[in-house]
Amino acid sequence: METLEQRQSTIQNDRSQQRAKISFPEEIIEEILSRLPVKSILRFKSVSKPWRSLISNPSFTKLHSTRAAVNHRTALFISAHDPSTRKRYFLSAAHDGGSLTHLITLHNTPTRCDITESQHLNGLVLFNYGDGYQNYAFVVNPSTHKVLKLPNPTNYGTGKTDICYFFGFDESKNEHKVLNITITTHHVPLVKPVIEIMIFSLSNYSWRKIDVEFPLVVSQFRWCYGLKRSVCVNSVIHLMLVNQKELLAFDLRTEKFSIVKICSDAVPHRIICNRPHLIKVDGLLGVVCHDQMITNNDVYVWILQDYENGVWVRETITFPKSWSVFGCAFPLDSANMEEIIFSLNKESKNVTSVLMYNMKSGCFKSVQLTLDNHPFLCKEHVQFQQIKGYVESMVPL
Incomplete structure (x- = not known):
């Protein structure tokens, strides 16, 4: 005769077998998972081998990134530096503010003449810093908390070396790439x-030297003050030069340089003190300048609406009060398709604020970021230097 315990065990086994037989088509599972945030998807990797295989598939990564961009599932990437300890912190935060998330700490970073820059594409952020002698570059996925340190591209020779890294995405190969331009100036007369x-390439994790004609007679001044910030649009990396009437462009598909003319009205009258810079707005290339903004409270964003025909359209951003009241804020990056990040300011020991402007509504807002969970960020010496918006992504590193 079957005991009660045996009967209950049989019932449980039957139920387990029934649940095991219940399954959804892979297309439905993919449809559901692609709409979830990265944090949830990473947890679902451990459900089963089929789910792990599905989530790790490049086609799923692309689908998830596309839907994250369409649904404006964006967040903020932030870099902070403590010169007293020579530590640099990579952080992230929700788009609407709240507590900062600590991603990674870099130790023994240079402090003398430290120059930083960051660029983001499809959920990845390229961050580079250096002092002219030590230069480092990292690719970060803030959503997965993964960081890749790029190997040094070459053995630099003697002389003054200027090194710059620029982030790009080759749409023809669906591949992230980093462009490195190194110029070594020798202290010898008549030596070029x-x-x-x-x-x-992030597909094979290696550097490749290319022989390409450089369309400029590059001097030390032109290089140091011009080629520091870039924007990638349609597989082309664009760099602002000291000659502010034109941009240097590098096509990742053809691996050739070219020159893009800037609308003459976008060039400020007082070039030395009002240097414009590049920004991406709604997927398009933009040039920003604050020419005489102190008197009229307007900042102009010139957007290249028609790339092939060189048609630039001006957008005007008007501050509700004097520009100086906002700490002389200047557009730094686009948080999503509609919003522009203006500034990052430490308001108190435990709070940092981000000023944003909505292009659609024409309104400013201040987003509060709290530092309470990370006492090392509350120190007086800590400097918040970089902030970028990024789209959630499963792109592996």
Whole structure:
């Protein structure tokens, strides 16, 4: 005769077998998972081998990134530096504010003449810093908390070396790439600077030197003050030059340089003190300048609406009060398709604020970021230097 315990065990086994037989088509599972935030998807990797295989598939990564961009599922990437300890912190935060999330700490970073820059594409952020002698570049996925340190591209020779890294995405190959331009200037009369161009591919994690004609007579001044910030649009990396009537463009598909003309009205009258810079707005290339903004409280964003025909359209952003009241805020990046990040300011020991402007509504807002969970960020010496908006992504590193 079957005991009560045996009967209950049989019932449980039957139920388990019935649940095991219940399954959804892979298309439905993919449809559901692609709409979830990255944090939830990472947990679902451990459900089963089929789910892990599905989530790790490049086609799923692309689908998830596309839907995250359409649904404006964006967040903020932030870099902070403590010169007293020589530590640099990578942080992230929700788009609407709240507590900061600590991603990684870099130790023994240079402090003298430290220059930083960051660029984001499809959920990945390229962050580079250096002092002219030590230069480092990292690719970060803030959503998965993964960080890749790029190997040094070459052995630099003697002389003054200027090194810059620029982030790009080759749409023809669906591949992230890093463009490295190195110029070595020798302190010898009549000796021309040596220019090296290299490309790092995130598909094979290696540098490749290319022989390409550089369309400029690059001087030390022109290089140091011009080629520091870039914007990638339609597989083309654009760099602002000291000659502010034109941009240097590098096409990742053809691996060739070209010159893009800027609308003459976008160039400020007082070039030395009002240097414009590049920004991406709604997926388009933009040039921003604050020419005489102190008197009229307006900042102009010139957007290249028609790339092929060189048609620039001006958008005007008007501050409700004097520009100086906002700490002389200047557009830094686009948080999503509609919003522009203006500034990052530490209001108190435990709070940092981000000023944003909505292009659609024409309104400003202040987003509060709290530092309470990370006492090392509350120190007086800590400097918040970079802030970028990024779209959630499963892109692996």
